[in-house]
Amino acid sequence: MPYAIRATKPGGTDVLEQFEFNPEDPGTGEVRIRHGAIGVNFIDVYIRTGAYPWPVENNLVLGCEGAGVVEAVGAGVTGFKEGDRVAYTLPNGAYSTHRNISAASVVHLPDEIDDQTAAACMLKGLTCYYLLHNSFRVDAGHKVLFHAAAGGVGLIAGQWLAARGAAAYGTAGTDEKCALAMQNGYTDVINYNTDDFVVGIKALTEGSMVDVVYDSVGAATWPGSRDCLKRHGTLVAFGQSSGPVEGFKFADLAVGSLYLTRPTLFHFVSDRGWLENASTALFDMISTGRVKIAINQTFPLAEVAVAHNALESRATTGCTVLVP
Ligand SMILES: NC(=O)c1ccc[n+]([C@@H]2O[C@H](COP(=O)([O-])OP(=O)(O)OC[C@H]3O[C@@H](n4cnc5c(N)ncnc54)[C@H](OP(=O)(O)O)[C@@H]3O)[C@@H](O)[C@H]2O)c1
Numbered sequence: 303m304p305y306a307i308r309a310t311k312p313g314g315t316d317v318l319e320q321f322e323f324n325p326e327d328p329g330t331g332e333v334r335i336r337h338g339a340i341g342v343n344f345i346d347v348y349i350r351t352g353a354y355p356w357p358v359e360n361n362l363v364l365g366c367e368g369a370g371v372v373e374a375v376g377a378g379v380t381g382f383k384e385g386d387r388v389a390y391t392l393p394n395g396a397y398s399t400h401r402n403i404s405a406a407s408v409v410h411l412p413d414e415i416d417d418q419t420a421a422a423c424m425l426k427g428l429t430c431y432y433l434l435h436n437s438f439r440v441d442a443g444h445k446v447l448f449h450a451a452a453g454g455v456g457l458i459a460g461q462w463l464a465a466r467g468a469a470a471y472g473t474a475g476t477d478e479k480c481a482l483a484m485q486n487g488y489t490d491v492i493n494y495n496t497d498d499f500v501v502g503i504k505a506l507t508e509g510s511m512v513d514v515v516y517d518s519v520g521a522a523t524w525p526g527s528r529d530c531l532k533r534h535g536t537l538v539a540f541g542q543s544s545g546p547v548e549g550f551k552f553a554d555l556a557v558g559s560l561y562l563t564r565p566t567l568f569h570f571v572s573d574r575g576w577l578e579n580a581s582t583a584l585f586d587m588i589s590t591g592r593v594k595i596a597i598n599q600t601f602p603l604a605e606v607a608v609a610h611n612a613l614e615s616r617a618t619t620g621c622t623v624l625v626p
Contacts, residue, residue, distance in 0.1 A: 306398030307606050308361045312352030315607035325400040328376035332402045335388060338417030340396045341367030342601075342609045342622040343425050343454065344518075344543055349394070350610065353542070357394065365396025365624075369411060369420035379405045387411040389420035389581075391428060392568055397606055399626040406574055409581045414589050422621035423584060423595045425567065426454045429540070430462050431580040432570045437538045437563050438514040442467030445512040447503060447530050449519045450543065451488055452479035454621045459516065460487030461593045471506055473499050473523075475616055482619055486596070494523070503530040514538060521545035528554060536561040596620030 303322045310317050328334045346364045348354040356362065369389035372382050382388065382405055390407045411420050434440045446463055450456045451472025463470035464487035472488040474480045480491040492502040503512060511532040517523050518541030527537055537560060539547070555562055571577045587593040598620035601609045605624075612618050 304399045305604075306363050306401075307365075307603065308363050308397075309350050310361055312350065312356050315350075315610050317350065318607045318610070320604055325373075326402060328374050328379075328402045330377045331379060331404055331406070332376040333372045333379060333382050333388070333405050333408060334374040334400060334402050335368065335370045335390075335408070336373045336400050337368050337370040337396070337398065337421075337626050339369050339421035340365055340398075340603060340624040340626070341391075341421045341423075341425055342606070342613060342624060343367060344541065344613060345425075347610055347614050348542075353546075363395045363397050363401075365398070366394060367391045367421055367425040368396040368401070369417040369424070372408075373400065376402075376405075381405065382408065382410075387413075387417075389415075389417075389424050391424040392571055397603065397624070399603070407571070407577075409578065412585050412589065415585055418597055418600070418623050418625070419588065419595045422454070422597050422623050423458065423588065424581075426621060427458050427584040427587075427593070427595070428571060428577075428580050429455055429567050430458045431584055432565060432567065433459065433516055433538060433540065434462055434466060435580075436570065437540075437565050438536045440466050440468050440514065444468045444514065445471070445507055445510070445532075447471045447473070447499075447512045447515045447527070448488070449473045449494070449515075449517050449523050449527070450475075451483035451486075451491055452619045453518075454618075455518065456483065457486045457596050457620045458593055462587065463487055465587065465592045471503060471512065479619060486594075498526075499523075500526045500529045511535065516540065518542070519544045520547050524550070525554065528557065528560065531558055531560055533558045534560070536563065539564045540566075597623050599623070600625060602626075 520542030522544035
């Protein structure tokens, strides 16, 4: 019987509950997907806990990343047919054996990308694409600091930064995570729980500091991230796994005439042309072996609460995937 996991209200993992349902026919412009695999992301935790706005009045099926097979096609859909292998990121609704979704959110999967890889990389890999190409264009020779380097986004970013010829410096919370990040493209990784990363970056760059900092950690890494930037450098603040930054003032950027951007993936993937180009580039990076997707945790869909607990408690590395 098809089933899904819903969050009944914002809260701890106890708000997650399993329910059975009969999949509906897809509406106009939609396809129905039978999931082969589903990705777990920190945004799922932010929404579940209420750290990000709760988008509906009550029950919400979380999950923003999935891959599988098209089972049915709604009126007006062109470009997809029953039996096609597909993947997507956004919107919520992925923690389910089956889902209906707008065909505009879905892309075809090349044969060489399996469902688990696709479900692990659509949100995280497309995030890396916009971070490195759109938020700040990383080119050969740039010096880059990327926090949480051993995480889902972090391990993909390290490899992609290396492929672009950047000097990729990372941070991570344990020595084991630092060692893992070093195997995934980073030239140096600082344990920010034991060492001052600003001091570390100053030493590694011989005082010249970095062109760009990618910060998804938030409260714990601000204002250190700012202090790692060279003059006219760019801070890309794209998450807050340690909590939101409080007390920020525009004048904080005056120390180096710095740039700040706070991007979100939705504003990129909602442009169909961008989605197709970026997905093609991501799949090419994977197919050619320049980026390997590390699926380091796999859980049955029914055990999504265990997956959330692991991600929230910093017990994971790389990507986490649910299997229906
Ligand atoms: N804006 C966007 O479009 C966008 C898109 C995708 C992801 N993101 C953000 O990117 C970040 C990474 O996402 P992900 O799914 O790949 O997660 P992840 O990096 O696998 O997990 C988050 C990591 O953050 C670090 N962290 C530092 N302080 C923490 C704390 N107090 N509690 C929990 N974790 C803490 C942990 O690594 P250490 O133990 O090494 O510190 C943890 O493993 C998240 O903040 C996410 O929201 C943003």
